[in-house]
Amino acid sequence: GNSVTQMEGPVTLSEEAFLTINCTYTATGYPSLFWYVQYPGEGLQLLLKATKADDKGSNKGFEATYRKETTSFHLEKGSVQVSDSAVYFCALLDMRFGAGTRLTVKP
C-alpha cells in the first residue's frame, strides 16, 4: 500500500542556515504530495503541495519538488528563521502522513 517515509528528527539549526527535510513515498500512480506544518499547540496547516511530477511547490521561502524518478518530495529552505521552529509532515493525497520532523531554529 501507499506510504510515506520522512527524515527523523529532531533537527536543530542556527538562524539563516539551510534546511533540508527528506521525504520519500511509495504509491500507486502519481498522487498529489503535501507538506504540512504544525506550530506548538495548533493543528496542521498546509505549507505547500505539488500535484504532478516535476511540479515545485513553494510558500514562505520553503520549496519542494515532486521527483518521480527518486519518489521524493524533499522540503528545503535557504535561510531558516526562529519562527520556522515547528513540526513538519510530509503527506500523500490519500491521507497518509509521515512521522513528522521537529525543527528547532536557534538565534
Add this chain to the structure above:
Amino acid sequence: DAGITQSPRHKVTETGTPVTLRCHQTENHRYMYWYRQDPGHGLRLIHYSYGVKDTDKGEVSDGYSVSRSKTEDFLLTLESATSSQTSVYFCAIFTGTYEDTQYFGPGTRLTVL
C-alpha cells in the same frame, strides 16, 4: 480558517469509561476525518466520513466508532477508553476542490488514566 472546532480541547478520563469527542464545521464540507497523533507515528487515520451517515474505517479504527447525523458534526466515540488511546486527536475536513487540501481543527488532548 475553515471553521473547524473541536470539543473538548482537553480531557482526562479513566480506563473503561466512554468518551465522545466532537468535531464541528461551519462550511458544509462533505468529507470529514478523525486522526490521532502520537510521537514517532505522525498522524494516523481512525475513521472518515464522506457524507451524512456515510463513514468508513481508517488504519487504526479498532476501539473507536464514529457517527455523522448532520453535515456539520462528526463524533468520535471511545466505547471503553484504554491507556493506549491517550493521544492528541485531530479532526479534518477536505474541501474536495482542485486545491485538494485538508484543513485541520485545533486538536483534543485526551489522557486515559
